[in-house]
Amino acid sequence: MARRRSVRNPALIARATAVALAVTVSAVACDGGTDRNANGDSANELFFQPAADAGPDPFTDSTVSRPPAQPSPPPATSPPPTTPPPTELATYRSMAGSTAGLYGGSRDTASCDVEKQIRLLTQQQDKRRAFAGALGISESGLPPYLRGLTSVVLRADTRVTNHGFVNDRASEFQSVLQTGTAVLLDDKGLPRVRCASGSPLASPAPLEGDASYTGPAWDGYHPAQTVVVTPAPQPLTDIVIVDTPNNIWIERPVGGGKNGENGENGKNGKDRVLRKPPGPDPHISPTTPSPDQKKPSSDTEPPSAPANLRGKATGPATAHLTWDEATDDVGVTGYQVIQQGTATPIHELGQNAREADVSSLEVGISYTFTVKAIDEAGNVSEASNEVEIIPKTSPRPSPSPPTIVPPPVVTSPTPLPDDLRQPRHGEPGHG
Template sequence: MTSEPPSEQGPTGPPSGPLAGHGGGPSSGAPEPTRPDWPSTPPGAPAAPGGPGRPGGTGEPSGPPPGEPPGGGQGRWWSSAPRVALLLGALVAAAALTIFFLRQSGAGAGEVYLQPATADGQDPFTRSTAQGYSASAAQAAPGTPPSPGAGRTVPGSTPGLYGGSYSAPSCDVERQIGYLTADGSKANAFAGALGIEPAQIPGYVRALTSVQLRLDTRVTDHGFKDGAATGFQAVLQKGTAVLVDDRGMPRVRCACGDPLGPPSPANGTPKARGGGWDSYRWENTVAVTPADAPLTALTLYDPTSGRWFERPAGGTGDTDRAVSRPGTGSSQSSAPGTPPPNTSPSTGGGYSTPPASSPSAPPATPVTPTPPTAPPPPAYGPAHR
């Protein structure tokens, strides 16, 4: 069997299949690359008019892919920029709100400054005018019960809430007035914290009653710094000498001359700063609330002698009057020096005046309570920091 010899003439057309369009020869048309890195124009061949990527050129398409705006990726980024800005703004706002609410929720807990009975305290207004038994009272408050929680409040009219030494003041009122009025900037700051005029300081302070705390008490204290009163939350140790108004509210801390106000509400247990004491427990602190009506006298307890006595409003000790223990024969006061919690306040101190003498105290001449000579102190505004 014979076969024909191969033809000497080559193929007359381009091969079929994937290699079509890559045959050599002028009539094969423009080459079509099969990889992006292959040149669209063979070496040595003139470039097509318009160049790659332009109408009439070869290689890259003459327009953007379907669905993509002119300019490629840059056009897509700028078209979504407003959306990105809105998203970033929402994230920043959410973070700011989170920080705000966290601070608000912890504002009440925050910090509280512990002030022992005889300590100068933070940024004191004046030198100490405390006197009497302040140091020993901190260790001699029999029958003081633990509080059922730091939210406990006690009316300022509660018998035995405050103590003192019979016939002896807890604070040198006249010296306190002298310190405050000797410095104009301190007088202005002191008066501003209490809502009075500087000229009213002498009459206002003289109308206050000199006592000692018998429970660790929460207050808004005001130090003196850079010519102004600076409010901060504080706990005053039992035994601290203070001056209280005719509603039973602490108004001046005698160890430093600081004006006092009601405490801010507390949420949780605040971080304690300053000097502490062994018996301090945040859950055992109390806040004093004002009596419903002005008091003509306060019933105090002397932890050193065990006496109960009555001190007229504005009294400093020389008008004290011995009385029997409030609630005798009832369950109101089960132990000496135990302030009954949440006692309903009433005019005249919230108690019935007992006989003028008792087995525990020597007879005393009754003294008619003398009302304060100065107008009643203005109501203290909301506590500020």
Template sequence: MPSTLRRIAAAAAVLSVGAFAAGCGGGASGADSRQDLNLQPIAAAGPDPFTQSTADSTATPTPAAPAPRSPAPGVQSTRIVSGAAPGLYGGTQSVASCDVEKQIRFLGGDRAKNRAFADAAGIDPGSVASFLRGLTPVVLRGDTRVTNHGFRNGSATSFQSVLQAGTAVLVDDHGAPRVRCACGNPLKPPNAHQGEWNDKGKPWPGYHADRVIVVRPTTVVINNLIIVNITNNTWIERKTGDDGRRDRERPDIQIDPDKPPVTLPPSPPASPSTSPPISSPPPSPDCPTPTPTVTVTETPSPAAPGSAPPASPPGAATPSGCPTATTTVTATPSPSPSASTPSPGPSTPSPVEPSTPESSPSGDMPSLPTDMPTDLPNGDSGIVPPSPESENV
């Protein structure tokens, strides 16, 4: 009997240890837990690559100058950069950093990989070729954190990784990296983990966790990327979806290419109880120019018996949906007439300037540092206003 009890107690202890190990070794969750972070050098294929490399190995990337160290050593801060920031990416003029057509052939020859690639990229399997041809080949100029994907057992895996500055990638028309050319893996923005990281892999010279950047995709479509020519540190304008054959030199840009891209503040978390602002439809082009009117309100005084209600202020009717310009002024009520107090004469309210709504700033281009010149050519920023087809990211 005692031996039986000892066996039962030993089995229970083994089960308890196994459950504890499973809980510690499983996927990390929560802000304070540690997550694995794969460090991937420029040419390393990494775990479970989708395809062979399609990167141009002849380029010698020149990374951007490192961002300043964080004031508190050991604290990993997130440095967010807009996908439209000049100098975020680099490239060689008239040379593509990736062979897109080779990438299409690799995926087209394997139906399982093509389907898994489409699932990870969030596209239809039949549109993989057109999706890849719509991306722009560039190289990273800063160590960049992304959500990476591998291919294992017929489906896509997902893991967090940091890509070394100089890595060849394909970016979309919102400035976000979408494919890593050294392995053909689809990429997405990184997760929002705020805890510590468990670095996997050997760090390269110059790697610092507090210098890693995260690319924030723009909410508008980018027609042109302003990138640095990695062969001579000059500026290039590259059309999105182009392989570099239509590159245009930009000697008019006076930004120092050795300075790191401008970082943005983190986006505030969305409150579930806060509804997004509802935008009013634009007025009809047939609307007349609104004429400013002044509406005067006052505290009502007791009306005499049998008196009629006050009439509405005169004015022409405005078509529905057209804007109006109206200013409301509160006047002090007049005293009641009496035999000993003469009635005051008619008074005319002073004209009041109509208030004009201020226009809110728009666009995702970050403001440049105060020590940088900002004389970009007029109308050539590379950003176009959002359209119904391009606003959903």
């Protein structure tokens, strides 16, 4: 029988800000570099944050090195929507951090000044300690960590857990970052720093049933177009983004690229122009078109469901899945691997994918997987057949029986021929 786990430990901290924002703060301790809100803590307000606005209780002055290289985001002057925000993360659009075109920027130009961020935090020990704690890293490890992040701008409104600095602590609140916001990404493509406020970021948490919006919204905001970024399946060495001033694809080294007035940011990498990205254009938003993006498609027919999904455990924590190709009247552009009980796909793969490896499983727990196909217009197929996998411990090999070595056979020496034998004492010839 499958075992299910649920972790919920929210603690409410009330605070006053210029916009009278009351936020729910999770009191779950950091565990290494993992997100505190990934497994169940919830809040009851969603705070709108325009691209250039410092927001409530910023950690530092802005470290945006230049205006975002995006079309100017709509001004945030509208009142919050009257319809409550969706409470479940699955309601928002999920995209892996490795998705080509999810982020933008300017070629060989960083949107955030990392060295300025490091200087500002170095000058204020209490903020440095709170900032490092929110990201789950040591204070001494903060400078190299920040230098290893990648500077980009968002190409879609994005849900995150943000932090303000309140009473010498990092105070969590759920927010939507506006398209055009300058952020720093980790090697899984996840936003980790919001540069306009110098604040650490984490993955978003679910909202409670009576959740509400706070702060002025911007024209064009819609929950269905808001993105929740999921970790890339593997650590990234490069990320494909859109050079928005020139409307071309570029490949940016993770942790590389120029960093404003301070020269190279981390690695000595340069952005590389690409003719075509590796994977489908995600069509993030009609206000931020991708290079060679086509007009909205009239294709409304989804692909066929991937057939013959098969899977098996390959170890106590891993499994391997395979499936048959899906078909579409225009063309399949990718596949999603879905694990039952998770809000977002655990893998988003290209059009030629027919297999996937799954890790971080637990022995004795039942996992159910399906696969869906996606076409160029963004239509998603029905799920494939389900596959249930229960990882088991590897059986120990049976001990080999002991090797019995027979005792040596003792034989009498073979007597020499008479003509070679030495005469004994008293025999003729002796002496």
